[in-house]
Amino acid sequence: MQLKGLATLKLQSIIRAEKNNEAEAMDLNTFREETRDWLEDNCPQDMRLGAVHFEDAYEVYRSDAAIQWRDRAAARGWTAPAWPTQYGGGGLAKEQHQVLAQEMARIKALPPATGMGLAMIGPTLLEMGTEEQRQRHIPKIITGEAQWCQGYSEPGAGSDLASLQTKAVLDGDEFVINGQKIWTSGAQYANWMFALVRTDPSAPKHEGISFVVLSMDQPGVTVKPIKLISGSSPFCETFFDNAIAKREDLIGEMNKGWSVGKRLLQYERNATTRTKPKSAGKPKLNPYALVAKAYAGEDSQGRIADEAARADVLGQVMQEKALSLTTQRVVEESKSSGAPGAATSIFKLVGSSLSKSGSELKSRLRGTSGLVWESSDFSADELESTRGWLRDRAVTIYGGTNEVQQNIIAKRVLGLPD
Numbered sequence: 001m002q003l004k005g006l007a008t009l010k011l012q013s014i015i016r017a018e019k020n021n022e023a024e025a026m027d028l029n030t031f032r033e034e035t036r037d038w039l040e041d042n043c044p045q046d047m048r049l050g051a052v053h054f055e056d057a058y059e060v061y062r063s064d065a066a067i068q069w070r071d072r073a074a075a076r077g078w079t080a081p082a083w084p085t086q087y088g089g090g091g092l093a094k095e096q097h098q099v100l101a102q103e104m105a106r107i108k109a110l111p112p113a114t115g116m117g118l119a120m121i122g123p124t125l126l127e128m129g130t131e132e133q134r135q136r137h138i139p140k141i142i143t144g145e146a147q148w149c150q151g152y153s154e155p156g157a158g159s160d161l162a163s164l165q166t167k168a169v170l171d172g173d174e175f176v177i178n179g180q181k182i183w184t185s186g187a188q189y190a191n192w193m194f195a196l197v198r199t200d201p202s203a204p205k206h207e208g209i210s211f212v213v214l215s216m217d218q219p220g221v222t223v224k225p226i227k228l229i230s231g232s233s234p235f236c237e238t239f240f241d242n243a244i245a246k247r248e249d250l251i252g253e254m255n256k257g258w259s260v261g262k263r264l265l266q267y268e269r270n271a272t273t274r275t276k277p278k279s280a281g282k283p284k285l286n287p288y289a290l291v292a293k294a295y296a297g298e299d300s301q302g303r304i305a306d307e308a309a310r311a312d313v314l315g316q317v318m319q320e321k322a323l324s325l326t327t328q329r330v331v332e333e334s335k336s337s338g339a340p341g342a343a344t345s346i347f348k349l350v351g352s353s354l355s356k357s358g359s360e361l362k363s364r365l366r367g368t369s370g371l372v373w374e375s376s377d378f379s380a381d382e383l384e385s386t387r388g389w390l391r392d393r394a395v396t397i398y399g400g401t402n403e404v405q406q407n408i409i410a411k412r413v414l415g416l417p418d
Contacts, residue, residue: 031096035103042072043109050108055234055391057114058186066110067144073112074143080118083126087138115186116268117141117148121194121213124264129251137192137213149216151181151195151238152261158183159401161196162205162258166240168197168212170254175199175212175245177220180237183398187223187236191216195245196261199254211257211264214245229390235398268399269344288313288358291365309365316354316361323350346413349405352395359385359392 046065060066073079076090082097083089092100104111122141125134140146157163166179177197187193193214200208216223220243225233252260289304292313296306304310327347363370363385370385372378396402410416 028095028099032099032103035100036106038076039103039107039109042069043104043107043112044069047110047112048108049110052110053388053391054185055232058189058234060110061114062189069110070112070144077142079111079113079144080122080142083122083138083142087126087134088142089138113142113144115147116150116194117146117192120150120264120268121148123267124194124260125251128260128263132248133251146192147186147190148192148194149184149187149190149236149238151184151193151197153183154180155182159404161261162209164196164198164209166195166197167201168199168210168245170199170247173247175210175214175247175250177212177214177240177243177245180239182235182237183226184223184236184238185234185398187216187238188225188233193221193238194251194264196257197245199257203255206258208255209257209261210254211251211260212245213249213251214243218243220244228394232391265400266344269348286313286317288316288361288365291362295366295369312361313365316358320354320358323347323354345400345405345408348400349402349409352399353402355395356392359388363389 044065046063047069049060052060061070070079074088077083077085077088078090078100080088081090081092081100082094083091085091090097118141122138125137129137137146141148151166152161152164154164154166156165166177166181168175168177175197177195179197181195184193193216195212195214196209197212198208199210202208214221220241222239222241224237224239226235226237227233228235251257292304292306292309296304296309299305304313330347366382366385369378369382370389372382372386374383400408411418
């Protein structure tokens, strides 16, 4: 009798679980239908571009269509779909967030908002900021009222960031900041900066550093864009001449900002581990094969005619696929662990290297047509190929050089000695 009773209870438990799963599936299907309808009604056609390079994003996201898209999504909390609702986020569960991403990918919708507020300082404040700091800054990140830039690197402290010399002296309720930052992406558009500053010059270089946020709209801050070889100016020099950061905008403890700064970089690098939603339908020819066949032709079997080009394309695609599958696996494994760790440096290292080699390959496959700067005799794709090749020379430098990532992997992931 006791065994019968246990079997009955187990059967009832299974039936309840199946019913719950069916109910959740129905709810998710309803959410998908509502999401699809909302996106069709609210995402402007001009924002259905699939993707843009980050150097172009600053201009794209200043358009009227982009502002309209951001405002509509922010009203629903969908500029930050998974962030808590008490700060203006969407509060979506993981499964709902995935559905939203899939439906956006279906219509090739760009994210309604992007930038360092959402990818870097926002997650850091949610984890390490005070409740007052979260209430003051997070809602403005979600609505787009606050646009952020990063004050880390200096002319004498790039890869060796801990050697930074920009000083912040506490005077009453304010930090008075003097010094210079460089490679401050988007500083000409930002109204807020998060920065590492030296608050104790006598301490060892990894100590005596504090993490502060400050307004860019003040007389003590001067921004000068740096024009790159690709023709764009996404990076800037930023100068501080008695600039002010409020005492209440110290994130974490005084002189303990190095740990906050490192945590933020893990959030930045974690962005490279986000996998794109899978699209349904017949697989498309990869972009390298499309270029190679257009310029080298096809053989009798429909393959890229040039054997060397075929091998180069195969190698690039295999490595990109391997990274994608590894990323997907790590994302699944880390769902229960929450915040990102030092292993994100692996994805930054491999991802940036593949991005650089991919742009170089597309340019090389076009031959001399992939090396044109300006000419009416060449297509827009050919002209962009040159700019992309030049632009992506920098991807293994910004966001932490490959050498820095290798050091982090050696020490924090593999546990090798200094």
